[in-house]
Amino acid sequence: MYIFMTGGTGFLGGRLAKELIGRGHRICMLARTPEKVNAQFTTEEREMIDVLQGDLTAHALGADERFIDSHRGKVDLFLHMAALVKFDEELREALFETNLTGTKEALRLAKALNCRRFFHVSTAYTLGAKEIGGETLYDVSQSFLNPYEESKAHAERAVWDSREALEVSIFRPAIIVGDSKTGEADSKFTMYGYMRALELFKRKLERRGHDFESLRLIGSATGTSNLVPVDYVTDVLLAAIEHAKAGTIYNVTNDTPPRNETMLDFMKESLSFPHLMISETPTSTLSSIEQSFNDMVKVFNPYLNRNIKFYDQNTKQLLRDAGFSPLRLDHQSLRRIVNAYYQTK
Template identity: 40%
Template structure:
């Protein structure tokens, strides 16, 4: 197949590209800057590189910033478009930019897909378009609900735009939960969620070693709450399966069927870092933290709603998809969590 990918230089887009060229698909990568593709090319063989085609453009521009000549060359040639590009920001001051990329960028991608005769449009959303609810279903969530942040709101609106095009395109939505590194290698390229915690604990250990300090540091995270972590390779498997077996107008939750509790995650972090001088405590104990500890916890505030709220995700559609493609569902155990921690440490 010939497959166009937006967001190709991102963590998910890069992994997806590698998966597709491994299957001998031709991939067309929408990029603003060719230099950002250098790490991707370095990971591919010479034969695989011949399957990669660069399409210079910009999601913020009409026609995706693609020249008329390039558009003509793509006309009728693209079988599927993976829309992975997004702007992950929780900063309300960036609301206009978040919506311009996540909502209006999606509308521009849909319009371009229709104009060149793309058959299948696979949209990468987020499992957190459910807003403040605690149960997420594999259908569209209302756009007039209460959202945790601008990012979630913009992605919810974008989903409605995608599904509104069902008469013109085969549209599929894949909703990943909190993406982490590769389940086997631990390799990652993200600072979101879990990695903010890993970075905090890592710096605390360095500080304790430097000062020969045996102080116990307290982080505000609810021990029994589950965090829906999903390794990037599992998300890629779901995206890949949706290319061949995804049903039109269907939403798939690329979520963890048995997500770990924060207590289990921290057990793995402390073991993997060989550092016991950190303890997680409930937000009920926030007033008992020292001023220094309150400062240490400040960077984690942005992830509070993701690390301290247990959410149940319906997975009927994704389980059927995995069964159709004979793929195993995610089974995250302690050893996998340790590999994720080790992958983080190797990058430090």
């Protein structure tokens, strides 16, 4: 199979690209520079990769008529994975430009190439402020917790509106973390951005010689973090190559997500930073040090106060059809994921 791929040099995309190549598929990968592809893949893997040098927000991703003419009718699947994963309100314009405009340009190119199948990798958090996540399209006029979620919801709508011209499938991973077996990860976003903030704050306090007994993180101890390891998300997408249904949405989520306090315990243990605790204490009672700490991680706060239930029947059926195992992410795997990140810093 010949697969066009955006986001192929990212955390999930790089892992998936290697798996696809290992299964004999050839990839045409969007990249700003060929050097980025060369740095990430082996010589043998690069023999199975063609590169379109372009940009996510350029017209048709930067593909010119020569590229389109030479590839028309040859691409079996268009796999759109690239996105900007930031939660800051001041990045709203950049988020919509990358995540919405980029998706529209990917759809434009897929149609120009006469590629019928289009996979869009979104996020489970397009549900906005809801506490129940279904495998259906969400209303873009609802409330969202940040512009990232909102931009991805609008991108889903653009993909869904193209389903007469294309056979579209939407995949919604929750919070992607490292490999469940090795802990290996290469990410600066989502949970890893939070973990990095903890590490930096600890170093800051140590340099200043602060003496304290506890530091309160505002959030819900009984809330959950819907973590999915990169190998599981990869398996879902590999299963989808042969078994995904057009006009279908797949939640790639965790039925038994860990509690926030459990994950914080693992991070405290790995960092040797025992002073942290999750508390629903009013912010007005925080010390100046605690306030500074909470300001550093405030973009993650919406994910520390919820206990969302996701339905993923479509994904479970997809895995059964392909003969893949369902998700099993126990505390040992979670601890391994946390430790692997800090040990490689």
